[in-house]
Amino acid sequence: MALERRLKRWNEAGLIDAQQLQKILDFEKGQERPTFLYAVAGLGGLAIAIGIVSIVAANWDYIPGQFKIAANLLLLFAASVAVVRLRDTFPLWAREAALLVLYGFAMGSIALVGQVYQLGGSVRVAMATWSLLTAPLMAMGSGAFLALIWLMGLQSTFAAWMIWLCEWPIHEDGWALAGTAFVPWLLLSLGYSRWFARVRPSYASVFATVGWAEVVACASIGATAFYERTIGEPWLALWGSFAVAALMVAWLWYQHSKEPEWRITRWLLVVCLLLTYLPARMSPGDWDLLSALLFIGLWLLVAFAAHSNRLYRILNLATAVIGVRIVVVYFEVFGSLLDTGLGLVTGGVLTLLLTWLWWRTRRQLRQERSL
Amino acid sequence: MKFAKPRYRLWFAALLPFVGVSAMVAQSEVALHVGPGFRIPIRGYDPRDLFYGQYLRYEFDFDWEGQGSCGGSEVAVGIGVNHPLAVGCCLCLTRGSADGNNPKVRQIRCDDAEPTCDGLIRTSDIAPPLRYFIPEDRAQELENAMRTRRPSIALTLPRQGKPAIKELYLDDRPWREALGKK
Numbered sequence: 001m002a003l004e005r006r007l008k009r010w011n012e013a014g015l016i017d018a019q020q021l022q023k024i025l026d027f028e029k030g031q032e033r034p035t036f037l038y039a040v041a042g043l044g045g046l047a048i049a050i051g052i053v054s055i056v057a058a059n060w061d062y063i064p065g066q067f068k069i070a071a072n073l074l075l076l077f078a079a080s081v082a083v084v085r086l087r088d089t090f091p092l093w094a095r096e097a098a099l100l101v102l103y104g105f106a107m108g109s110i111a112l113v114g115q116v117y118q119l120g121g122s123v124r125v126a127m128a129t130w131s132l133l134t135a136p137l138m139a140m141g142s143g144a145f146l147a148l149i150w151l152m153g154l155q156s157t158f159a160a161w162m163i164w165l166c167e168w169p170i171h172e173d174g175w176a177l178a179g180t181a182f183v184p185w186l187l188l189s190l191g192y193s194r195w196f197a198r199v200r201p202s203y204a205s206v207f208a209t210v211g212w213a214e215v216v217a218c219a220s221i222g223a224t225a226f227y228e229r230t231i232g233e234p235w236l237a238l239w240g241s242f243a244v245a246a247l248m249v250a251w252l253w254y255q256h257s258k259e260p261e262w263r264i265t266r267w268l269l270v271v272c273l274l275l276t277y278l279p280a281r282m283s284p285g286d287w288d289l290l291s292a293l294l295f296i297g298l299w300l301l302v303a304f305a306a307h308s309n310r311l312y313r314i315l316n317l318a319t320a321v322i323g324v325r326i327v328v329v330y331f332e333v334f335g336s337l338l339d340t341g342l343g344l345v346t347g348g349v350l351t352l353l354l355t356w357l358w359w360r361t362r363r364q365l366r367q368e369r370s371l
Numbered sequence: 372m373k374f375a376k377p378r379y380r381l382w383f384a385a386l387l388p389f390v391g392v393s394a395m396v397a398q399s400e401v402a403l404h405v406g407p408g409f410r411i412p413i414r415g416y417d418p419r420d421l422f423y424g425q426y427l428r429y430e431f432d433f434d435w436e437g438q439g440s441c442g443g444s445e446v447a448v449g450i451g452v453n454h455p456l457a458v459g460c461c462l463c464l465t466r467g468s469a470d471g472n473n474p475k476v477r478q479i480r481c482d483d484a485e486p487t488c489d490g491l492i493r494t495s496d497i498a499p500p501l502r503y504f505i506p507e508d509r510a511q512e513l514e515n516a517m518r519t520r521r522p523s524i525a526l527t528l529p530r531q532g533k534p535a536i537k538e539l540y541l542d543d544r545p546w547r548e549a550l551g552k553k
Contacts, residue, residue, distance in 0.1 A: 058425070061506035061547070069396055076392060080385040087381065106388035113392060115504040117399035118536035120426075133391040136384035 003028060037093050042145035045097035049104015056108045056115065065116035076109050083137075096143045103149070106134050124160035131157045139200075147206040151187075158183060174235030181218055181238070181276050185245040187211030192252060216302060219272035222279050223294040229285030242277040249273050264305040271301055292329050296322055307361060315365075319358045326351050402535035403527055407490045409464055409471035410525045410540060413501075415517060425507050427517070427539070430499035431524070436465070439478030456494040463488035464528070472543075473523070490528035503539055512550060516541055520549065 007021045016024075063071075083098050090098065107130045113119065114126060131154055138150040158179070165176040190196050191208025249269050256262035275298060279291075299322045306314035330347050412432040441460035461481040464474040466489045474489065484491055503524070505513055516522075525537040541549035 058507045061509060073389070073393060073396065076389045077386075080389050083385045084378075084381050102385070102388065106392070109388065109392040110395070113395045113399065117396075117403070118503055119399065119533075120502040120504075120536060129391065129395075133388045136380075136387055140381060140384050 038096065038143050038145055041093040041097040042100060042143065042149070045100030046104070046149060048101045049107070052101075052105050052108040053111060056112045068112060069116055072109050072112050076105060079105055092142070096141055096146050099137060099141050099146060100149060103134050103138060103153070106130055106137075122160075122164070124157070124164050127153075127157040127160050142200065142202055144202040144206050147200070147203040148210075151206060151210055155183070172237075174233070174237040177235055177280060178237035178241035181222075181280075182241040182245055184211050184214035184218055185248045185273075188215055189248045189252065192255060215269075215272045215276070216298070219275035219298055220295060222276040223291050223298060225279035226283045226287040226291035226294070227285070228283060230280055230283040233281075235281065238277060238281055242273075245273055245277070261309050264301070264308050268301050268305045271298060288332060292325065292332070295325055299325070307365075310365070312362075312365065315358075315361065319354065322354055323351060326354070398532075399535065402529045402532060403537060406527045406529040406535075407466075407471065408525065408527045408537070409466075409474050409490060410523050412473055412521065412523045414522070425510065426502040426504045427513065428500040428502060429522075429524070430501060431497055433462070433476040434467075434473050436475035436477050441478050441480045456498060458494065460494045462492045462494065462497070464490040464492065492528060492534055496533045503536065505539075509550070513546065516546070516550060522546075 004025065007016065007024060010016050011018060011021050079098075079102050083095075083102055086098065087095055110126050110130050110133075134153075138146065138153075141147070141150070162176040162180055165172045165179075187207045188211030191204050191206075191211050193204065196207070197204040252269060253266050256266065275294060279294075299318045303315055303318035303322070306312070306318060326347050330343055332343075412434075413429040414432045415427070415429055439457070439460070441457055457478060459481070460478050461484065463477045463479045463485060464471075465477075465487055466474050471489070478494070479485065479488075481491070481493065520541040521543075523540045523543075525540060526534045527537065528534050539546045
């Protein structure tokens with residue numbers, strides 16, 4: 001509808017004629033994907049996948065282990081063949097759902113082998129095996145929902161390994177931090193890779209969106225590191241992660257150096273990079289005010305970037321996050337009556353200022369949209 | 372022939388999980404049938420939370436023999452204060468009976484395996500909590516039985532790799548036999 005309205009406006013302004021308008025509309029209708037159908041089919045596939053894992057987890061004792069294993073292998077083979085054989089006859093939504101079922105079935109099968117043979121192994125090893133065995137399969141998909149589920153699976157596997165790094169007997173917190181901070185940059189770079197966008201446009205879009213969300217989340221968490229003393233922590237791996245992430249930011253900056261909509265976004269990347277890594281390496285601790293200011297500054301930049309790209313929902317979210325952070329500041333400064341009073345007055349003024357700015361921006365955006 | 376290449380790729384991608392799971396099954400079967408067998412007493416890792424979900428958390432209750440000869444740098448949790456598991460060490464199991472029930476155990480350096488050892492386990496492979504998967508609908512029954520009967524685990528020790536767990540025993544009988552059909 002938004003496109004139709006815009007085209008009509010262009011037609012009225014004499015920029016395109018009625019024939020061109022119709023051609024564009026016909027082209028866009030041909031490109032449309034029934035999002036609801038894909039989402040529902042994907043959910044159906046996901047439900048079956050989770051159901052299989054749950055049935056395996058029940059570990060029912062009525063069937064002998066060897067029979068369960070044999071039946072499982074037979075079914076897994078049949079499902080694999082079906083995914084290939086029915087590829088030409090199934091509609092796209094059904095193929096994507098079938099991939100999801102096989103994805104879950106593979107996890108269930110690994111769990112079943114672990115149960116029947118009492119492997120007792122860790123979840124992280126099972127998840128890594130599952131992720132490796134299913135990576136080529138999931139790379140064959142094309143839909144956004146499939147990409148999101150795959151990404152969730154990969155990131156859960158990664159998280160399980162990072163937690164293990166922090167635990168006994170490894171105690172490699174620095175490596176875990178370095179890895180966790182690096183992944184969002186990898187996702188973002190993949191998401192904006194021209195090659196990836198060409199071969200898997202929906203995957204690239206999901207990777208970029210999730211990458212942005214995680215980059216901002218990491219920077220927000222990074223800003224809070226000023227509460228603690230991190231100088232002297234043996235986290236040298238963070239520097240390595242920082243260097244590679246900085247190269248990725250430089251590459252993204254170069255790729256989008258001529259795009260006006262990236263004008264503020266480029267700086268947001270740099271700020272996120274610095275906030276993610278530097279406080280975790282050089283905080284002397286107890287810099288509460290600086291932490292709060294950096295956090296609010298980061299989200300103000302997010303709001304500006306959202307405004308310049310007309311991402312209204314992100315703008316609303318950024319405003320809400322800043323508001324919540326200011327409320328948190330109220331509680332942080334509670335101490336003597338003087339501190340409390342000053343904190344409340346300053347916070348109140350800031351909140352009112354922010355509300356006024358948000359209200360003015362929204363009005364301005366509405367006016368621009370109605371033109 | 373135009374679609375040959377993508378089709379092969381699709382076959383590879385679709386069959387890889389099947390091949391991988393089959394390999395896991397084969398490896399587990401080999402581990403169960405190669406190497407000496409033992410049966411070692413166990414105890415619940417945490418009596419307040421013996422059953423977590425659908426598995427039993429346990430640790431081995433070894434019959435320690437003499438002083439260990441391995442001085443690991445870090446000490447693992449559990450398994451008795453007098454015989455802590457040291458990282459990077461191995462346990463030497465010596466049979467006391469032909470069926471390998473409750474073997475004598477000493478902690479040694481992995482590269483100093485003595486000929487008297489009937490089986491070797493890396494300490495890292497048995498660091499508690501260990502898990503034994505149990506059927507969901509018999510969890511309570513097993514929990515009660517674990518408190519009143521002597522539980523043990525039958526396993527084999529392949530030359531390479533982790534111990535392959537065979538069965539949970541209650542009072543010298545496989546747990547299903549000991550508890551009877553439900």
